[in-house]
Amino acid sequence: MDAKLRIKQLMDDRGWSDYRLSQEAGLSQSTISNIFKRNNAPTIPTLEAICNAFGITLAQFFSADKTPIxxxxxxxxxxxxxxxxxxxxxxxxxxxxxxx
Incomplete structure (x- = not known):
């Protein structure tokens, strides 16, 4: 699974910008930018913060179904x-x- 694409899909579903995700996740804007612009894979703590912002669990993030609850x-x-x-x-x- 490409975490970057999954994050982008979840952002698009909600109409969120990079800035909005950084605010909701409590992460720096540069952390979010680095995921997309530098192809940095998010660390587990970063991914947990992102999932918390989306209101989903890590299991839901990696779910094959792709429909978050x-x-x-x-x-x-x-x-x-x-x-x-x-x-x-x-x-x-x-x-x-x-x-x-």
Whole structure:
């Protein structure tokens, strides 16, 4: 899979510019420009930030189906909070969910 083409497809689907993607992903504009203009492959952390901006997971990004599942606003908030948790807190949350 060509990550650059996939990112471009997702940007086009949303009508986003390079600048908009950089703002939504919390990345520098030069990072986004380097992906497209210098053919730099995005690092995993960069790709995670891009996926977060699009509201998709890495699995959805690499899905053969290419139809991303849009997260609801509530799911998006949960996803953002999840990413802020330490590994220990994630385990506690899983344990709590398993007893519910």
């Amino acid at each position: 849009e997260l609801t606003e509530e799911q998006w908030k949960l996803f953002k909070k999840w990413n802020e948790l330490s590994d220990e807190k994630k385990k506690v949350l899983f344990d709590l969910m398993n007893i519910m």
